[in-house]
Amino acid sequence: MAVISYAQMTARRAGGVGRHFLSQLSLLSQKLPNISLVLISRSTKSLRASHRTTPLSLSTWEKDLEASTSPPLTIEQTLKFLGELPDKRVLVDNTSSQDVADAYPAFLKQGISVVTPNKKAFSSSLRLWHAIVESSYRPYEPYLARGLIYHESSVGAGLPIISTLKDLLHTGDTVHRIEGVFSGTMSFLFNNFAPLEGAGGTWSTQVRKAKDAGFTEPDPRDDLNGVDVARKLVILARIVGLEVESTDSFPVQSLIPKELEGVGSGEEFLERLSEFDGRMDEVRNEAASEGMVVRFVGSVDVRGKKLKVGLERFDKGHPIAGLGGSDNIVSFYTERYGDNPLVVRGAG
Incomplete structure (x- = not known):
């Protein structure tokens, strides 16, 4: 996933899965230093980078999030925040939320890639499935600045x-x-x-x-x-x-x-x-x-x-x-x- 190598990363819901993801991301960032974590959102609070050139710390994020008094961002606020960033952006959704899944087409249409294990996005309504596919990047239409969609772990956990x-x-x-x-x-x-x-x-x-x-x-x-x-x-x-x-x-x-x-x-x-x-x-x-x-x-x-x-x-x-x-x-x-x-x- 080369896009992640140069992306500003957003992790929604830093729970058990989110915690493991951020640990993995911390290791990955040592090989790919252009990765920047800019937002972590839980159900009760959030942590956001105050300046686009100063990302969140991947070593102290848990302590920083615990100390944060900022409320969680709504989906619309998350979309606006990422939409204003100039670089390649990735939304990492570690929830099982139907509401977040329903918003994938909106993120993709803004060129924001989505990585997720959320099965509901791809197994609920056939209408949503088609909307996600149609809103994501297609190599035969490169003139459309759409995001990529990766959901390998929605089937088979870590198996390919x-x-x-x-x-x-x-x-x-x-x-x-x-x-x-x-x-x-x-x-x-x-x-x-x-x-x-x-x-x-x-x-x-x-x-x-x-x-x-x-x-x-x-x-x-x-x-x-x-x-x-x-x-x-x-x-x-x-x-x-x-x-x-x-x-x-x-x-x-x-x-x-x-x-x-x-x-x-x-x-x-x-x-x-x-x-x-x-x-x-x-x-x-x-x-x-x-x-x-x-x-x-x-x-x-x-x-x-x-x-x-x-x-x-x-x-x-x-x-x-x-x-x-x-x-x-x-x-x-x-x-x-x-x-x-x-x-x-x-x-x-």
Whole structure:
């Protein structure tokens, strides 16, 4: 991303992800000294460079932000602030905010590039997806001073899923099917609940263990409903060229017992989940009786224009069955690779 090398950087929302990003940026700035951090915005306060030639400190930003009494900038104020800067500018959005995502076209049209893991920008309305694509830089229209858009981490965390898919398409390959385990949480759960060897633990115990280890959202139902995986499939399907309206446009299997969908809190959900362990035992045992294991996967059938998220059975020799820990795996079945897919696998 050469544009970042000479950019003035804005990091919105310096929370957990934002903190790690700024740490990475600090290391990167030692090799690329032209990077300047000019604004950090949290939900409660902000820190802004007072002069365009005096950027924020990448070594003391956390202390400086803590001492700041400036309120957070609105999206409109952020757009105005960046719009007045003369250099190449990058908005780094580490939120999951729909409001910020909705504003991407406005930033891009002003020549402000956007880097983000925010899935909502690319998996919500098809209208927003088209607006982002149409507002971003296009090499065949270089006279339009538009910003670049990078969202690699919106699918597969640190794995090169989106860049791999785009490379296949840009080099003339035809993608027929995409299949994989797209959730580190679900990977961890099923690798322990239905391992290749041994019996595994009860479902509720594994969910509790995943929660305590920090693999799940504060309310595990936000992982178990399958929507996170569905969002990632929508993103990949749209990149391939499918006009997918939303995550409601295809089957998404939820692993939340209907009886627990309306309980008041995530903790109450966990306390009662053991009442339904027998259901998941049946799923696991039926697969085991056929010499298979069950995994939670997502798939895009490009030729059939079908997407699906849910439980699938796999032979123990299948790459998806052999995952470990919280690894993700994505297989690209294409014209070029045929029945022997291109596989991207690693920490999710």
